[in-house]
Amino acid sequence: MSAEEDREYVEYVSAALDRLRRAAFLLCGDVDRADDIVQSALVAVYLNWKKIRTVGNLDGYVHRILVRRYIDETRKSWARVLLAWRDTDTAAQAGPSVEDSHAVQAALAKVSRGQRTVLVLRFFCDMSVQETATVLGLSTGTVKSQTARGLAAMRDLLGEEWQATPAGASREPRRMR
Amino acid sequence: MTPDSETRMRELLSSVDIPASRMNATDLVREGARTRRRRRQRLTMSVAGVATLGLGAAIGVAGLPGRPGGPAPGLSQRAGASATAAPVACAVQRLALPKGSTAGEVTAGSPNGRYLAGVVTGKDNPGKPVFWAGARPVPIPIDGTGEAEGVNDSGVVVGEGQTADRRHYAWAYVDGKVVELPVPNGYTGAEASAINAKGQVAGVLFAGDRTAAVVWQAPTATARAKVLEAPGGAMAFGISDSGVVVGGLHDGSAAYWWDARGLGGKLTSPAGTVGGSAYGVRGDWAYGLLKRDGKPPTGDPTASAPQTTDSRVAVVWDLRNDRAATVDDGRVQAVNINGQVVVDHPHNTASIREVDGTLRALPGLAAEGTTHATTLSDDGTRAGGGSADIPVSWFCAPGKGNR
Numbered sequence: 094m095s096a097e098e099d100r101e102y103v104e105y106v107s108a109a110l111d112r113l114r115r116a117a118f119l120l121c122g123d124v125d126r127a128d129d130i131v132q133s134a135l136v137a138v139y140l141n142w143k144k145i146r147t148v149g150n151l152d153g154y155v156h157r158i159l160v161r162r163y164i165d166e167t168r169k170s171w172a173r174v175l176l177a178w179r180d181t182d183t184a185a186q187a188g189p190s191v192e193d194s195h196a197v198q199a200a201l202a203k204v205s206r207g208q209r210t211v212l213v214l215r216f217f218c219d220m221s222v223q224e225t226a227t228v229l230g231l232s233t234g235t236v237k238s239q240t241a242r243g244l245a246a247m248r249d250l251l252g253e254e255w256q257a258t259p260a261g262a263s264r265e266p267r268r269m270r
Numbered sequence: 271m272t273p274d275s276e277t278r279m280r281e282l283l284s285s286v287d288i289p290a291s292r293m294n295a296t297d298l299v300r301e302g303a304r305t306r307r308r309r310r311q312r313l314t315m316s317v318a319g320v321a322t323l324g325l326g327a328a329i330g331v332a333g334l335p336g337r338p339g340g341p342a343p344g345l346s347q348r349a350g351a352s353a354t355a356a357p358v359a360c361a362v363q364r365l366a367l368p369k370g371s372t373a374g375e376v377t378a379g380s381p382n383g384r385y386l387a388g389v390v391t392g393k394d395n396p397g398k399p400v401f402w403a404g405a406r407p408v409p410i411p412i413d414g415t416g417e418a419e420g421v422n423d424s425g426v427v428v429g430e431g432q433t434a435d436r437r438h439y440a441w442a443y444v445d446g447k448v449v450e451l452p453v454p455n456g457y458t459g460a461e462a463s464a465i466n467a468k469g470q471v472a473g474v475l476f477a478g479d480r481t482a483a484v485v486w487q488a489p490t491a492t493a494r495a496k497v498l499e500a501p502g503g504a505m506a507f508g509i510s511d512s513g514v515v516v517g518g519l520h521d522g523s524a525a526y527w528w529d530a531r532g533l534g535g536k537l538t539s540p541a542g543t544v545g546g547s548a549y550g551v552r553g554d555w556a557y558g559l560l561k562r563d564g565k566p567p568t569g570d571p572t573a574s575a576p577q578t579t580d581s582r583v584a585v586v587w588d589l590r591n592d593r594a595a596t597v598d599d600g601r602v603q604a605v606n607i608n609g610q611v612v613v614d615h616p617h618n619t620a621s622i623r624e625v626d627g628t629l630r631a632l633p634g635l636a637a638e639g640t641t642h643a644t645t646l647s648d649d650g651t652r653a654g655g656g657s658a659d660i661p662v663s664w665f666c667a668p669g670k671g672n673r
Contacts, residue, residue, distance in 0.1 A: 099299055102295070102299060103295040103296065103299060104295075106298055107294075110293070114293075115286065115288050118288040119283060119286060124288060124291075127288065128291050128293055132293060132298065132301065135298050135302075136301050139303075148393050148394075150394075161640075165618055197282045197283065197285060197286050212279060212283070215276075216276060217280070217283040217284070221396075221432075222432070222438075223396065223397065223415055223416070223432045224397075227389070227391075227397050227417070232461065232474070232505065232507070233438060234461060234476065234481050234505045235547075237481075238481065238505075238520060242521075244279055247282070248278075254282075255278060255282075
């Protein structure tokens, strides 16, 4: 890889790293595993950077790689995933900030893995129903029903937190579907 | 679900914080360069492996013996896993991608093994259906994005599409032309899941958050669409040549099937499973995924091999007697007329499982990367799927079917 390509890669990663780590953390609920998944995905991006750097929707592309890594990894270690999400201490240590954040993590820990994955992909990674279905190997009908059930479950689990408007949360949704 | 719920979900997910990490871009560049060196070394080894496999398949022997014992030192765990799987009797072949596509996967195959269909992606292409009759890929010119879901022995392909204005529709590809299958009154969208030898197409209708299982009687724009009754709505994913349809209830609470007259019922749920769905049917066999009941699996203390720790369990049904058998080492992705299945294992490898339980490994294109199988011909000699994001087909020595 040329020095110029290396520089571009570093620039991209510096800008995208925080968001990718958050996505991985929301998916798996464990900081260390999130970092492992992100590192594995970004190394894959590095190896194909020559091709990938010209892709139209680079963020979407990298998110898809990230999700693949997450799925591949959870296939191998589903037991550990369960443990990570059920261990409330892990969740409690993880978020440094607002109550809102803790409640959301706790609620995410309680919905099914499938629902959690679909919610994160659609509403954090901004993937369409179609993209989510393709990445997860599900039908679009399943993605839709998982979305509907996941949203309903989160609303029930969060109760008043769901109703409350968080400070500074008035920005427009990035893309509506 | 309302747009308000979606907006709120976006806000809440954005509110979750994650502690700082020591990971930085420079370290990633270093790790990337290191991985590239390791990969070059491994590539040299796997090229040698493919040559051996080709020889084994060409002379028609039952298979080369599997490597006994654990992974060889120095190989990654993934490479070790594929090396220790069952005797090799199948050869992998890369399928050509249409011009401009960089990745793809076979998602459907005809029972006679002549036709494959799938999805390809590329720069600015999040997904387009494609058809293979032989090695040459034929792009299926649907409106918008989508993928193939089924193909029959006549080479008629069906699938789902989404237009730029996000309308979901079911399509069929017949004699080089795309037709949109009709959506009955009261529904806003559709997708097609499977097609049988008679040309009947099973699929799903949408109306907001509701779904219904449907059978179109022919792959045409004027076909009669028959809605299959089920409590709370359902989705249909497979149809046999005799018109038996399988799928699942909309709320995920049960795998479901309908006979050729449209009378429906739940499929047997083996002990320890709840809910789930059936994903395909061929002859008297159906397969699907059910959820494990309650607690995380503890595994069978008498089993020597480690049990899968997935939250869902693959099931194969014998529809003649509604008997269900669970498959413990991966997900069943297709079944043929003789009850042979293809299985995706947890370590990103795939196999054909004979009726007696014997596995025949489906080798990937490289040690690195995920291999999925999605189709299996009735004679058990042709399978399709994807390896390292490239569509592939496998040709195998005939195996043992007919239980």
